[in-house]
Amino acid sequence: MDFWTDKKVLVTGGASFIGSHLTDRLVNLGAKVRVADDLSSGALENLHEIIDRIEFLQGDLRDRDFTRRAMEDIEVVFHLAACHGGRGFIDTHPADCASNMVLDGIVFDEAMKAKVDRVCFASSACVYPTQLQVKPTNGNMVYLKEEWANPFEQGCAFSDGEYGWAKLMGEMSLKAYNKQYGLKSVSCRLFTVYGERENETHAVIALIAKAFVKMDPYEIWGDGQQDRNFTYVGDIADGMIRAAEKITDGSAINIGTAEHVKIIDSAKMIFEESGFNPSSINFDTSKPVGVFSRAADLTRTRSVLNWEPQTSFKEGLRKTMKWYYENKDVAEVAPRLGILLTER
16 A cells, blocks of 8 residues: 555645645545645635545644644644745744744644654755855855754854744754654755745746736846756655655755756746746845855755656746746736735
């Protein structure tokens, strides 16, 4: 029998962008899925294809009574619920991001008390020390290794803002439950996820939205030379499922691509795919852009999971643009774009 057949699984934040894709896959693998979400950034529409095949609980996971109810009879927990957005959100909502430490602590504690078999935590590449993600010198690209982010190693704890620190503390807390109580677990460090159902606070959707409304001059935050390893959401979901199956010692693993893509290059790919070519580009260096360069080292991922992302950026971008153009209305997006770029 397959690992997931009839497995009782809880997905916190399961109506969110990433969570809903993960829920889709788990249902199709035969799992019995319960979703717990407060719908603060997620939406039931994200689950419309499988809503009659899952159990949905709406509530705040910071409420222990709700979390305890959500954990009843559960074997595997995928913990994705968090206060999070793109760079425009996390740089302007530091207290909201820091509150994730409270949320994570309650979820891990109630999972342990409910005697679940294992927990898979959605961590982030933001846990990595920011000094490792500066502009490359002499063309030497950096690929971030798991051991480079560790709160107990000198020089390995200098996370990216309150959001990154909260994720690193979440990893530390989950590992502590493994040490003290034997709770099987893994922390998946997700790298720059994009895809269908994502909102405009994230870089790829923001760039697509600006082309969608034909913004001209077309605005890019920063000088456009910063890069990311954009990872398609379907690959992220598959990687998390594989990690939950294979890793139980509370350690962390990278789930992302090893491909550096410059922001300006991703914008040009969007222009080519959409057929929209602005007369000029405005590089707004006053806007938040985060670290300069970020991509995953996949040595451990390939070795332990026997897996790596399968979707090229070009293919994933085409799928994402098709979804955005088919599901959005210019008349609704255009007047609200300034707000959409910074709110969850």
